[in-house]
Amino acid sequence: MRRNIYRFLPVILFSILTLIFCGCEKQEPTASICELKEVEQAKAADTNTVADTNMVHEFVVAGQKAQFRSGQLVPEPEDSNHFVMWVNSEGITRDEFRLFMMRKRAMTYSYYKTKYDVNDSKEFWTTSFDGETPLERIKSQTKDEMVKIKVQQILARDRGVIDYVNYDTMQQRREVENKRRKEAVARKQVIYGPIQYNEPVYFNYIFSNMIIRLKEKLGLADFALEEGDLRAIYEADKDEKYQKRDEIKVNKIEIEFKRFGEEGLTEKEARAKITEAKNRLDAGEDFNTVAKDYNAGGEVEQHLFDEDSAHSDERIFYNLNNTARELKVGQVSDIITEEETDHYYIIKCAEINDAGYLPFEEMSGIVKKWHVDKKYDELVAKLVAEADVEINEKVYNEIVVRN
Numbered sequence: 001m002r003r004n005i006y007r008f009l010p011v012i013l014f015s016i017l018t019l020i021f022c023g024c025e026k027q028e029p030t031a032s033i034c035e036l037k038e039v040e041q042a043k044a045a046d047t048n049t050v051a052d053t054n055m056v057h058e059f060v061v062a063g064q065k066a067q068f069r070s071g072q073l074v075p076e077p078e079d080s081n082h083f084v085m086w087v088n089s090e091g092i093t094r095d096e097f098r099l100f101m102m103r104k105r106a107m108t109y110s111y112y113k114t115k116y117d118v119n120d121s122k123e124f125w126t127t128s129f130d131g132e133t134p135l136e137r138i139k140s141q142t143k144d145e146m147v148k149i150k151v152q153q154i155l156a157r158d159r160g161v162i163d164y165v166n167y168d169t170m171q172q173r174r175e176v177e178n179k180r181r182k183e184a185v186a187r188k189q190v191i192y193g194p195i196q197y198n199e200p201v202y203f204n205y206i207f208s209n210m211i212i213r214l215k216e217k218l219g220l221a222d223f224a225l226e227e228g229d230l231r232a233i234y235e236a237d238k239d240e241k242y243q244k245r246d247e248i249k250v251n252k253i254e255i256e257f258k259r260f261g262e263e264g265l266t267e268k269e270a271r272a273k274i275t276e277a278k279n280r281l282d283a284g285e286d287f288n289t290v291a292k293d294y295n296a297g298g299e300v301e302q303h304l305f306d307e308d309s310a311h312s313d314e315r316i317f318y319n320l321n322n323t324a325r326e327l328k329v330g331q332v333s334d335i336i337t338e339e340e341t342d343h344y345y346i347i348k349c350a351e352i353n354d355a356g357y358l359p360f361e362e363m364s365g366i367v368k369k370w371h372v373d374k375k376y377d378e379l380v381a382k383l384v385a386e387a388d389v390e391i392n393e394k395v396y397n398e399i400v401v402r403n
Contacts, residue, residue, distance in 0.1 A: 087150040096167035151383040244355035
């Protein structure tokens with residue numbers, strides 16, 4: 001019995017020293033030791049002797065398994081084939097990397113097709129173009145995207161928005177959700193969204209919702225501003241973002257045409273009439289006189305472009321609206337065709353009135369949202385720049401694009 005105690009004494013002492021060392025040394029949160037277990041490996045020649053070099057202590061560091069062997073923290077053997085890269089100690093698996101890489105496949109092919117006029121082939125991904133192969137390009141872009149995604153997931157986890165950042169857990173939860181949806185459909189219950197989530201759609205769903213909740217949380221803490229600060233941002237940006245559209249009043253000549261054999265002027269006949277009107281204006285005749293001669297009601301037609309008409313102006317009178325905003329008071333346009341209304345137009349700018357600004361009281365929510373979006377983008381850029389990225393070159397080099 002005593003002999004057995006002495007046999008395990010080195011293990012016990014090593015564990016105590018390790019715990020003291022980790023408790024005393026100042027560590028970053030992502031490198032804290034969460035779990036310790038001891039594994040003893042005896043030499044085959046002598047099962048009663050335990051050499052220090054064969055003593056392996058396994059840890060979970062930042063959510064991943066690792067081993068403390070001969071005084072150094074090293075990945076478990078299976079990790080060398082499971083992970084393509086690590087971002088701040090969080091592993092990215094082969095499957096996760098491939099998922100995002102394949103989303104770039106069409107875009108990468110389009111890039112090389114446009115720039116080099118090459119067609120897809122068996123050798124496409126490994127052919128060098130100006131010193132870079134499409135495979136190298138797509139993998140490099142995927143690597144950059146994975147860093148950006150992972151730092152945001154880590155941030156969300158650290159702020160309590162999500163409780164995991166690894167791909168395997170996402171897959172497990174997708175399977176659970178798909179099972180729930182399948183059972184709900186079988187019971188004829190209402191479900192929202194697809195009956196079954198595939199990987200890209202499920203990731204987009206959880207990631208976009210994660211960012212929304214993360215921004216909300218940061219907006220109440222790190223990015224929070226007093227009303228005075230929000231108003232100062234509004235004042236600085238109001239000329240660019242919160243200025244109302246000028247109110248523009250135009251006089252117009254309009255001639256309608258009919259299609260498909262309907263009664264009225266054909267497009268050709270209408271074009272001839274509007275051209276006559278334009279020739280008279282170019283010859284110096286008064287706009288209102290010409291308008292009365294050609295408008296159906298014999299009157300000078302008017303159109304007001306303002307905030308109230310903005311929606312229809314963009315949708316129905318797109319060309320008319322854009323032309324009106326380019327004119328100065330007194331200027332006359334060229335002939336304008338508006339396909340939505342089957343009309344030809346000539347317009348003259350009659351008035352331009354400054355409509356002022358959208359009030360801060362109505363815009364404060366948008367000001368805050370844009371502020372949070374800006375600060376969030378700056379934070380993500382900082383996290384990406386500071387990220388500790390480690391590439392598993394062996395696995396990274398094995399990844400290919402399947403034809």
